[in-house]
Amino acid sequence: MHIERTSLLGSIQQRLRTFRAVELVGPRQVGKTTLARAFLAPDSPNYFDLENPLMRSRLESAPMEVLQNLEGLVVVDEIQHLPRLTELLRYLIDRPTHIDRPGQYLLLGSASPRAMHPTESLLGRVSLLEIGGFTIDEIGVDSEAVNRLWLRGGFPNSYLAESDETSWTWRSDAINRYIYTDLPQLGVNVPAPMMTRFWQFLAHYHGQTWNGAELARSLGVGEMTVRRYLDHLTQTFMIRQLPPWHENLGKRQVKAPKIYFRDSGLLHFLLDVRTFPQLLTHGRVGASWEGFAIEQVLRLAQPHQAYFWATHAGAELDLLLVQGDRRIGVEIKYTDQPRVTASMQIAMEDLKLERLYVVYPGLHRFALAQKIEAVPLWALLPARA
Incomplete structure (x- = not known):
């Protein structure tokens, strides 16, 4: 194929x-x-x-x-x-x-x-x-293809493998090659066992704000050291550090970046998720879907600037897309029946959003409230949006 x-x-x-x-x-x-x-x-x-x-x-x-x-x-x-x-x-x-x-x-x-x-x-x-791995506009939007892309990730050899087991083996080899060969060739002198442990720990922080102190304690190294490890993974397109948006709103806002694996297949390998049924019952399925959908949005929309937004009082927005003076909000929900939340309403008002889209794993596009709309992944495609 x-x-x-x-x-x-x-x-x-x-x-x-x-x-x-x-x-x-x-x-x-x-x-x-x-x-x-x-x-x-x-x-x-x-x-x-x-x-x-x-x-x-x-x-x-x-x-x-x-x-x-x-x-x-x-x-x-x-x-x-x-x-x-x-x-x-x-x-x-x-x-x-x-x-x-x-x-x-x-x-x-x-x-x-x-x-x-x-x-x-x-x-x-x-x-x-x-460029990154395959996106939904390249593989098609039927549910089987999208589910395979979500499980296996977008690397061509992983996505196109003849079976989930073959894809799993390819991802195992790819991670080892990256740690033991690719990073040293770039002059990154991190002991391979330590980088492996860091990557495994980081998989459990996918979708969360960066907490270097906590990771440093877990690994027994300094906070600056884990920050350097994170930057290595970011500069080689393994990790996305989504920056926070903050402005003078009279509210305490989160100022640490959010951490996402850019390829869902590598995330699932490190979480030991081998099959799609296993993914659907995994405790991190919501976070996995969030990262997968965010990567699709950013790859397809190609906004000038992208952020997340959160306050210490609990209001948050998964994605804030900025195009000149326009501000578009995106919420990612792993649910069949998305609804308007208080957090969305706060984001609409405080950030002065032009529109807010709720991306969910469904089939239909429909309005939730004024300027707030539920959209499935296919609605991200430019020709069909």
Whole structure:
């Protein structure tokens, strides 16, 4: 089975028509290389896979000689292996088009630009496009496909596996490879057993506000150490730190971020959830659905800014999407019959929301109150919303 990622391919094509360079970032094994090969064959002299030691050595020893005269599209895959290469790319991208024969560059990386090349961000010179696993607009919105996506996560090899058991094995291998190989290659020097324990502990904090002191006590390390571990997972797209929204409302508001696993399949592996019936009876099913739905909303809506909001008195909003002067609220509810709560009404008034959508695992879209609407996941799709 093959899933065509038409929307992502279109986004890359559009950016290449406008920018000299496009940087495609996301976790490993999420399909970046497959997307790049739609634009350039891997046997092309313009394609550099830095996982290949010979190619990496060639670019490391004589990068100017290799790159300066290439015309057309140049692909550099896994660019984090040569962080200093971006200094040369900056020069090549800035070359005057009427004097030199400039190429175009499609750069693929498995960590945030800040983590991959901290000394040269290429800010303003490249168009940054972040990708993740499959979303509901790519796999379809029938209940079986959505339930599989929720259980297994969006990594192509996990979602498309022939069975839940095969998917489980792939995720086990992926986590081990990430901890024992990928992090050290990025210069992250954390003992693998400690990072494994931290990740397992973090799974039980999914959907909660960050409490570094509590985690530090559980692991027997300092609070700054666990914060550093969290940042490593965030910069490699494993964890989303959803920032809090706060303004002068005369109320004490929560100011720590919320923590979510970006891939529900990895979360379920760490929670030892192997099958969909097991997921439905698990004590963390509500938190799992919340994180899954939030990731779908953010990937599909692509808001300018996204936050959560909470007060110490108990009022909260799972997502606050900010588009210029517009404020849209999103609540995630794992229930067949969503209803308006006092917390929603407080959020509508205090945050001056234009609309509030309650995302739930149902089939029908209907009004709950003025400006408050219950929407199933399919309603997130732009063509059908």
